[in-house]
Amino acid sequence: MDWTWDLSVLYKDFDDPAIQRDFDRLKEICDQADSLFEGDERTVLEACTDAMEEISRLSSSLGSFASLTLATDATNERAQQLMDQVMVFSVNLSLLSSRLARYIGGVEDLEALIAQSDKLQKVDFFLRKAKEEAKHLMDPAIEEWMLKMSLTGGDAFSTLRDKLDATLMVDYQGEQLPLAAIRSKAYDPDPQVRKAAYEAELASYAKIEIPMAACLNSIKGEGLTGIEAKHFDSILDETLFNSNMDRETLDAMLTAIREALPAFRKYLRKKGQILGHQDGIPFYDLFAPIAPQGYVPRTYTIEEAREKLIHEMSKFSPDMGAFIDHAFENRWIDVYPREGKGGGAFCAELHFLDQSRVLTNFAGSFSDVSTLAHELGHAWHNRCLAGLPAAMIDAPMPLAETASIFNETLLANAAMAQADKKERFSLLEGNLMETTQTIVDIYSRFLFESAVIEQRKDHTLSVGELKKLMLDAQEQSYGDGLSKQERHPYMWACKSHYYIPGYAFYNFPYAFGQLFGVGMFAQYRKEGAAFVPKYNHLLRSCGSMMVADVAASVGIDVRNPDFWRASLKVYTDEIDEFIALADELMTK
Numbered sequence: 001m002d003w004t005w006d007l008s009v010l011y012k013d014f015d016d017p018a019i020q021r022d023f024d025r026l027k028e029i030c031d032q033a034d035s036l037f038e039g040d041e042r043t044v045l046e047a048c049t050d051a052m053e054e055i056s057r058l059s060s061s062l063g064s065f066a067s068l069t070l071a072t073d074a075t076n077e078r079a080q081q082l083m084d085q086v087m088v089f090s091v092n093l094s095l096l097s098s099r100l101a102r103y104i105g106g107v108e109d110l111e112a113l114i115a116q117s118d119k120l121q122k123v124d125f126f127l128r129k130a131k132e133e134a135k136h137l138m139d140p141a142i143e144e145w146m147l148k149m150s151l152t153g154g155d156a157f158s159t160l161r162d163k164l165d166a167t168l169m170v171d172y173q174g175e176q177l178p179l180a181a182i183r184s185k186a187y188d189p190d191p192q193v194r195k196a197a198y199e200a201e202l203a204s205y206a207k208i209e210i211p212m213a214a215c216l217n218s219i220k221g222e223g224l225t226g227i228e229a230k231h232f233d234s235i236l237d238e239t240l241f242n243s244n245m246d247r248e249t250l251d252a253m254l255t256a257i258r259e260a261l262p263a264f265r266k267y268l269r270k271k272g273q274i275l276g277h278q279d280g281i282p283f284y285d286l287f288a289p290i291a292p293q294g295y296v297p298r299t300y301t302i303e304e305a306r307e308k309l310i311h312e313m314s315k316f317s318p319d320m321g322a323f324i325d326h327a328f329e330n331r332w333i334d335v336y337p338r339e340g341k342g343g344g345a346f347c348a349e350l351h352f353l354d355q356s357r358v359l360t361n362f363a364g365s366f367s368d369v370s371t372l373a374h375e376l377g378h379a380w381h382n383r384c385l386a387g388l389p390a391a392m393i394d395a396p397m398p399l400a401e402t403a404s405i406f407n408e409t410l411l412a413n414a415a416m417a418q419a420d421k422k423e424r425f426s427l428l429e430g431n432l433m434e435t436t437q438t439i440v441d442i443y444s445r446f447l448f449e450s451a452v453i454e455q456r457k458d459h460t461l462s463v464g465e466l467k468k469l470m471l472d473a474q475e476q477s478y479g480d481g482l483s484k485q486e487r488h489p490y491m492w493a494c495k496s497h498y499y500i501p502g503y504a505f506y507n508f509p510y511a512f513g514q515l516f517g518v519g520m521f522a523q524y525r526k527e528g529a530a531f532v533p534k535y536n537h538l539l540r541s542c543g544s545m546m547v548a549d550v551a552a553s554v555g556i557d558v559r560n561p562d563f564w565r566a567s568l569k570v571y572t573d574e575i576d577e578f579i580a581l582a583d584e585l586m587t588k
Contacts, residue, residue: 004331007357009350014079023089027089027092030093033096036051041107044103045103045117049120052100061352062085063083067083070162071334071346074167075340080159083159105130105133106134110131122388123392125392125545136230153222154502155501157501158501160211161212162342162499165342168204171204172196178339178340182201186286189288194285194288201490202489216466216498226238226502239397242397246547249547252558252563255561255564259568266575266579267481267579268436269480271290274582275288280478282485283487289365290429291425292426295426297366297426309324309372323380323383332355334357335360341359341361344359345375347375347378347382349393351385356383358376369411370411370412373408375404377403381400381542388540395543396542396547399512399550402517405518406535416428428574432574432575438514439571441477441491445507448491451469452498467490516567522566534554538553
């Protein structure tokens, strides 16, 4: 079977005449924009709603074809040309969107209009949010020029960063390997391989550290300029507004995370001791597989991973199992690492086709199977949004991780239930290893980005400053759980989330999703099959309500630290069990 994804549902190739037809239609809508705003307020809003739906379909088709091609072939010139065209034209679409938001902001009795129109009721949350957004729009006199400048500013630097990452070849034991392949060796059972790969990785960043630092500085500098023009007090305030989330919710979660850090450090020290380290675990061993004597952690072929995911997810919902089978069978997934392909994993929605595309860099570990479960959770979330207007499918970043983490939790608990003591220890370790990243490392990323933004207000940060800030953040987060001598000062260079213009702080949503997903799983355990339709309805409502309201729909108060403490207790209890089993099994 071909384990690359199929993009022909978008266009046959870059010579497909449908590409130009779609561009022409987009231009036609924008050229005729004045006509959309003629007539009474209800007529205008309904006409604009229809136009935005068509714009979403056309721009998504063009942008997805370009970006998904580049994700697996970073040097594809035709894809880059199309991406450049999409980005340039996106200025026109942004201006049209702002014009609509300004219009909505001037509607005195928006609620009355919504009540009068079935069409507007289908996009009610979008309309209400747009009225608030109108308060944060740039001055029309400068907006077009700010957007155009961003094409050669933040957007260009983001594209450069992705190319640097995807094309960086690492010198490793006489070979030249892609960065993604080197980073995957962090899971290798051979300690010498892990350490050598870590050292090779760190050395390789010298080739790209200066342009990477320039990219980060430019994107964060642009973000600081942007918040002044949009009347936000801080970049974090803008992120929270765009996330449909309040500061009280974020503070409640961060409070609980800080309280739990000592437990995670205890886990890291114990793992380090098992691996022969007495002063905290070195960074290159964070992902080291450990197991009792005589136990060999299982590896999976992609075929075995597919079968396992279908089997386990079908227990929760037969529809989900069938959906995952369909995704594999119809080549929605690009599986293996290769030169020119970006690292990590993601899921891209093709809402207008009721499809998704998933990128992974599968190497065969249980963690890789879990990553597949995670990304297919995003795809299931997209399926739950099928049929909604495009304006109502934009799940904010914190809730966007709900289904992915829920899937991971389902898989982990199913595996634990079937395990003997030795395997349970191994699975506990794997789960804690990944959760430590989602809680402890994510917290370090939040601290790092906060510090970078603060210092970027008055100067451009050097490579040395960025490395120091990253090490400081790791100290605050990992503490004595991580060896002081062997940390990772370049984590700012290898994480793409720092480099997305307009989407700062793409870190805390992962912690939110992890803990919220665990909360969802606790509800599922209480209610059983009766919870499934509630869960799917919650996923469907993620783009239609504020975060706190979505959570309240299943009885959760995310503004209360106690909810987050309860979710974190699941992991602190697992840490206690891990340490007890380690004392029993790893000393024999």
